[in-house]
Amino acid sequence: MELKNDRFYMKMAMKLARKAADEGETPVGAVVVRNDGFVAGTGKNSREKERNALCHAEVIAINEACATLGGWRLSGCTLYVTLEPCPMCAGAIINSRIDRVVFAASDTAAGSAGSLVNLFELGYNHQPAVEQGLMKNESEELLKSFFSELRRKRKMQRIKLVEVRTEQQIEAAAALADEIWHEWFPSILSNEQIDYMVDKFQSVRAMTEQIANGYTYYILRKGDARIGYTAIRTDADGRLFLSKIYIKKEYRGNGYASEVFAFLKDYCREHNLHAIWLTVNKHNDNSIAVYKKSGFRIVGEDVTDIGNGYVMDDYFFQLDIDKQEI
Numbered sequence: 423m424e425l426k427n428d429r430f431y432m433k434m435a436m437k438l439a440r441k442a443a444d445e446g447e448t449p450v451g452a453v454v455v456r457n458d459g460f461v462a463g464t465g466k467n468s469r470e471k472e473r474n475a476l477c478h479a480e481v482i483a484i485n486e487a488c489a490t491l492g493g494w495r496l497s498g499c500t501l502y503v504t505l506e507p508c509p510m511c512a513g514a515i516i517n518s519r520i521d522r523v524v525f526a527a528s529d530t531a532a533g534s535a536g537s538l539v540n541l542f543e544l545g546y547n548h549q550p551a552v553e554q555g556l557m558k559n560e561s562e563e564l565l566k567s568f569f570s571e572l573r574r575k576r577k578m579q580r581i582k583l584v585e586v587r588t589e590q591q592i593e594a595a596a597a598l599a600d601e602i603w604h605e606w607f608p609s610i611l612s613n614e615q616i617d618y619m620v621d622k623f624q625s626v627r628a629m630t631e632q633i634a635n636g637y638t639y640y641i642l643r644k645g646d647a648r649i650g651y652t653a654i655r656t657d658a659d660g661r662l663f664l665s666k667i668y669i670k671k672e673y674r675g676n677g678y679a680s681e682v683f684a685f686l687k688d689y690c691r692e693h694n695l696h697a698i699w700l701t702v703n704k705h706n707d708n709s710i711a712v713y714k715k716s717g718f719r720i721v722g723e724d725v726t727d728i729g730n731g732y733v734m735d736d737y738f739f740q741l742d743i744d745k746q747e748i
């Protein structure tokens with residue numbers, strides 16, 4: 423085993439950080455090295471993949487080093503990390519008795535080795551030596567490009583809500599309804615009932631009438647593609663009724679519904695409305711899951727006779743608007 427210089431091990435940590443970025447994680451890498459040059463543990467941030475707040479690079483590297491060296495005490499080791507440790511990781515460093523910490527970039531948001539607080543100087547039972555700034559520029563550059571790429575992707579994903587005003591737009595919305603309802607509902611309703619409901623509620627004639635009676639329809643657009651539609655109505659009790667939200671099959675599962683909810687929340691704040699409510703078929707499990715995940719809760723249920731021997735067996739869901747939340 424050969425003891426290399428600090429830069430050698432920081433490069434190793436940087437490589438792990440890059441790997442984290444490739445996997446969609448905030449790029450942070452860490453390496454625990456014993457004073458004879460033996461690499462006892464490595465880690466990269468994997469909070470998203472593991473869905474776990476504890477999965478920071480340092481914690482993973484320390485965990486591995488304890489396993490490799492067969493004990494919790496990592497005296498005689500140096501931890502190299504590409505970003506200033508947060509309070510959790512600084513605590514893990516103190517508790518593992520690591521001799522020395524070398525970090526690259528500072529973290530103004532959570533850094534606890536000098537930026538917000540310096541936990542290594544607070545008189546705990548162990549105080550590691552700290553060096554900062556080695557390969558700082560490389561780490562900052564990596565973080566910066568990761569976040570700008572993330573913003574670019576988010577922006578690309580964004581959809582537009584185009585209000586339905588012209589006859590042509592109503593025809594386009596009705597065509598979307600016809601396509602989506604016949605694809606979505608067969609597991610819940612009979613074909614006859616779907617035909618009946620599309621004609622009664624989502625034909626050009628029905629939509630035109632609803633718009634005249636205070637409904638607003640929007641077509642959801644992603645670039646040039648019409649990916650779905652939604653319809654709302656403002657009620658006298660200060661709530662927004664979300665009458666329809668339908669997204670074409672090939673576009674589902676991309677978070678577009680959440681984007682619509684975000685739009686509607688803004689709409690409520692702008693128009694001083696205190697809640698969004700909607701009805702959903704009790705057997706529409708997938709939609710119910712989406713609403714629940716988005717913060718809607720069940721506030722009632724009802725069976726409505728819609729004529730022709732058909733009924734709608736629905737839950738009422740409501741989402742209260744928090745004015746402070748962004």
Ligand SMILES: [Zn+2]
Pocket residue numbers: 478479480507508509510511512
């Ligand atoms: Zn941390």
